[in-house]
């Protein structure tokens with residue numbers, strides 16, 4: 459950490475924050491690196507996530523909220539005021555390596571390498587990448603599909619499971635294309651948590667390829683059949699506790715839905731595609747939607763309305779001329 463900071467000073471509060479958490483996590487992990495886990499290590503989701511504000515300028519927010527799920531697992535939430543996407547990032551620490559799911563951290567004086575991986579290549583999940591690209595002991599997984607396949611060794615995409623060994627902690631990597639062609643879910647064998655990115659979360663599941671998405675849902679259901687599942691933690695919260703979606707782009711999330719989803723929510727996902735008409739389907743804890751199709755449909759309706767109005771006006775004028 460010091461060595462690194464000496465070489466390349468950072469004043470970025472996000473990086474400094476991550477740096478401190480990582481340091482804390484590393485010292486903890488060295489204490490417990492020898493134990494083996496058959497049952498998921500318990501942790502706490504008892505946190506009130508920063509809900510942003512109606513007027514972000516009037517009520518300044520810290521850019522990042524950090525919650526220790528357990529001594530080696532950290533949940534980071536970007537403030538809705540810093541960015542309306544208000545992404546959740548996850549830092550998993552093993553005895554040899556740390557894994558950051560969806561944005562970066564920093565090398566440490568003990569030279570514990572950091573691997574920066576992404577659930578998918580959408581900008582809100584990798585905007586932090588350039589900060590880490592040039593740092594020693596940090597490896598950033600490529601964001602394009604060919605690079606993802608090569609890095610994890612997928613030879614029959616989207617089939618097969620890859621494994622990341624963090625030292626005393628294995629993370630399984632499951633292809634989940636559908637929201638985006640590069641999408642992956644990460645299953646942590648230590649905590650039994652599935653980190654699901656935008657594939658499954660309490661919010662809008664934006665569907666790019668419905669067939670691929672449905673297959674991904676079934677793939678994850680099958681994968682987890684024989685494994686313990688503590689929680690499903692995704693990339694965003696876009697619903698309130700009553701299940702209503704916040705306005706797209708809102709910096710204010712009062713009374714948010716919990717971050718965690720459960721096995722039942724995942725189990726219902728393949729079936730939810732049966733009810734998906736290509737535009738919209740509703741589950742109590744998530745919404746299936748195709749934003750492009752909805753936009754096209756809106757555009758068609760707008761054009762049809764315009765044609766109807768022009769036709770009406772033309773008829774009206776013609777009647778007047780005839781009088």
Ligand SMILES: [Zn+2]
Pocket residue numbers: 578580637638656
């Ligand atoms: Zn996305």
Ligand SMILES: [Zn+2]
Pocket residue numbers: 543580582583656693694
């Ligand atoms: Zn996202």
